[in-house]
Amino acid sequence: MKEIQIDPEISEFLNSYTIDYPNEEEMETSIEYxxxxxxxxxxxxxxxxxxxxxxxxxxxxEMLMFNWTFWALNSVFLFFGIMSLTVFxxxxxxxxxxxxxxxxxxxxxxxxxxxxxxxxxxxxxxxxNAHQIxxxxxxxxxxxxxxxxxxxxxxxxxxxxxLIFSKLLLSWTIPYVLVSGIAFLIAMSMKSNMVSSVxxxxxxxxxxxxxxxxVTQEFLMQLNGFKAAxxxxxxxxxxxVHIVKIKTFNIRSQGI
Amino acid sequence: MKLTLExxxxxxxxxxxxxxxxxxxxxxxxxxxxxxxxxxxxxxRMLATVSTPTSGRITLNGNDIFQLGxxxxxxxxxxxxxxxxxxxxxxxKFLFYIASLKGMDxxxxxxxxxxxxxxxxxxxxxxxxxxxxSGGMKQRVGIAQALLNDPKILIVDEPTAGLxxxxxxxxxNLLSEIAQDRIVLLSTHIVSDIEYIAKEILxxxxxxxxxxxxxxxxxxxxxxxxxxxQVNDREVASYQSSYKVGNMVRGSNGVELRIISERKxxxxxxxxxxxxxDLYLYYFDKEAGA
Ligand SMILES: Nc1ncnc2c1ncn2[C@@H]1O[C@H](COP(=O)(O)OP(=O)(O)O)[C@@H](O)[C@H]1O
Ligand SMILES: [Mg+2]
Numbered sequence: 400m401k402e403i404q405i406d407p408e409i410s411e412f413l414n415s416y417t418i419d420y421p422n423e424e425e426m427e428t429s430i431e432y433x434x435x436x437x438x439x440x441x442x443x444x445x446x447x448x449x450x451x452x453x454x455x456x457x458x459x460x461e462m463l464m465f466n467w468t469f470w471a472l473n474s475v476f477l478f479f480g481i482m483s484l485t486v487f488x489x490x491x492x493x494x495x496x497x498x499x500x501x502x503x504x505x506x507x508x509x510x511x512x513x514x515x516x517x518x519x520x521x522x523x524x525x526x527x528n529a530h531q532i533x534x535x536x537x538x539x540x541x542x543x544x545x546x547x548x549x550x551x552x553x554x555x556x557x558x559x560x561x562l563i564f565s566k567l568l569l570s571w572t573i574p575y576v577l578v579s580g581i582a583f584l585i586a587m588s589m590k591s592n593m594v595s596s597v598x599x600x601x602x603x604x605x606x607x608x609x610x611x612x613x614v615t616q617e618f619l620m621q622l623n624g625f626k627a628a629x630x631x632x633x634x635x636x637x638x639x640v641h642i643v644k645i646k647t648f649n650i651r652s653q654g655i
Numbered sequence: 656m657k658l659t660l661e662x663x664x665x666x667x668x669x670x671x672x673x674x675x676x677x678x679x680x681x682x683x684x685x686x687x688x689x690x691x692x693x694x695x696x697x698x699x700r701m702l703a704t705v706s707t708p709t710s711g712r713i714t715l716n717g718n719d720i721f722q723l724g725x726x727x728x729x730x731x732x733x734x735x736x737x738x739x740x741x742x743x744x745x746x747x748k749f750l751f752y753i754a755s756l757k758g759m760d761x762x763x764x765x766x767x768x769x770x771x772x773x774x775x776x777x778x779x780x781x782x783x784x785x786x787x788x789s790g791g792m793k794q795r796v797g798i799a800q801a802l803l804n805d806p807k808i809l810i811v812d813e814p815t816a817g818l819x820x821x822x823x824x825x826x827x828n829l830l831s832e833i834a835q836d837r838i839v840l841l842s843t844h845i846v847s848d849i850e851y852i853a854k855e856i857l858x859x860x861x862x863x864x865x866x867x868x869x870x871x872x873x874x875x876x877x878x879x880x881x882x883x884x885q886v887n888d889r890e891v892a893s894y895q896s897s898y899k900v901g902n903m904v905r906g907s908n909g910v911e912l913r914i915i916s917e918r919k920x921x922x923x924x925x926x927x928x929x930x931x932x933d934l935y936l937y938y939f940d941k942e943a944g945a
Contacts (some may be wrong), residue, residue: 523705
């Protein structure tokens with residue numbers, strides 16, 4: 400190994416540089432500053448973690464408080480889904496597409512029931528407050544819907560192993576993310592507890608018209624990855640807006 | 656415990672619903688008295704963290720209540736002026752649900768619910784759906800939910816609305832019993848609700864806190880302006896048009912009027928001990944509540 404030789408000129412040049420060491424006081428202030436920054440970040444993360452834990456812990460209770468009509472309605476959807484896939488042999492992609500947002504739309508009624516019942520003001524003052532309650536209900540409905548969609552996808556593959564998995568996946572992800580986002584947007588501005596029924600009807604009509612119209616059917620069948628990603632992105636953006644809205648809703652809520 | 660309001664203001668557009676309220680509240684019952692639209696609800700909502708002040712600060716023992724977040728809400732019991740219910744829930748289920756949202760465990764909640772349903776006289780309705788209850792019963796469910804977590808700060812906005820006189824007395828007794836070691840804020844336009852239990856009365860007018868004092872002091876303050884005068888039937892109308900007239904008592908020789916006035920309304924008028932209704936009349940120029 401060769402020893403590294405530093406050019407004397409460079410060495411001189413380097414030596415001409417003096418480093419200003421900070422004095423004690425400066426050092427202390429910097430350390431204090433850094434310390435003040437570190438726990439802040441940690442604290443923020445910790446508070447995010449506890450609030451996420453709270454929402455998850457509360458979702459079990461919220462689920463138990465759901466009205467039986469939510470579960471009954473979903474059983475009906477599931478039953479018709481299974482029937483149409485097995486007995487009536489409908490197009491699996493279209494069937495998945497139509498079924499995908501239904502549990503969520505049916506669940507909006509539960510998610511927003513505080514508003515409809517006139518309990519939001521009280522819930523804002525509870526330890527687990529209105530925004531945590533709404534978040535917990537969203538979580539229940541969202542996860543339940545995901546579960547249903549996964550189950551039907553599995554069923555589709557069972558019925559016809561020749562189906563393309565990625566296409567099945569896209570068939571339900573788009574309505575699951577985008578249609579639910581739009582439905583929730585409409586629902587938030589509706590004061591009526593009829594919101595789920597109204598939106599479900601709209602969705603039925605939409606699906607019926609779509610299935611009757613070859614052009615839209617074609618469009619759906621020919622969705623490529625890029626177009627699908629655009630739809631899903633749009634859905635994700637709508638949901639981010641919703642989540643921000645829900646988080647701040649105890650201070651800017653309904654004109655209070 | 657000390658709740659401090661520093662120049663608390665809430666505006667809706669141009670409207671100043673609460674206008675620069677500064678005060679300090681410690682343990683005991685505070686009665687907020689004010690006409691409709693005077694800002695009681697808006698102020699209570701801020702104290703219950705339902706809405707934030709447009710400007711000013713509310714602190715508990717020096718800490719901003721909005722910063723305290725759930726550790727403040729943990730101390731809070733709140734009955735909104737207008738409250739709804741999940742109609743399909745039974746009374747018991749509703750109270751259990753609220754208890755769990757207040758972070759209470761199941762066992763503690765059960766005991767507390769039994770106890771409170773007894774206190775608000777609803778034990779027989781435990782298993783009844785809330786949708787089937789009368790307005791007064793619903794209001795009592797509302798009172799019970801506010802008390803579930805044994806709140807150190809109890810805020811009740813017109814809690815006696817819809818209660819019959821007997822229930823009102825029950826409620827008043829309940830409050831005075833628990834008020835020793837907590838802050839109780841009660842708004843009303845019915846003076847008898849707070850007559851005997853309020854440590855202090857806060858009088859709101861057009862969003863401003865115009866008086867805050869013990870009932871005794873407030874009444875002493877207007878002692879020189881409360882009169883009693885005997886008139887005959889024909890004179891009543893003319894007195895009513897020129898003075899604030901409170902109670903009228905028909906006697907054998909005409910009518911005895913209570914009059915709020917800076918100057919003596921008649922030669923034979925006498926001073927008479929002040930009551931809270933006179934106070935209300937003095938500030939609000941309106942019929943005092945029962
Ligand atoms: N959300 C709101 N938007 C607009 N104005 C409001 C709102 N809440 C209250 N106000 C107005 O503020 C004033 C005070 O109302 P409030 O606090 O309800 O009085 P009180 O409870 O004493 O009857 C009223 O003039 C009312 O119209
Ligand atoms: Mg009010």
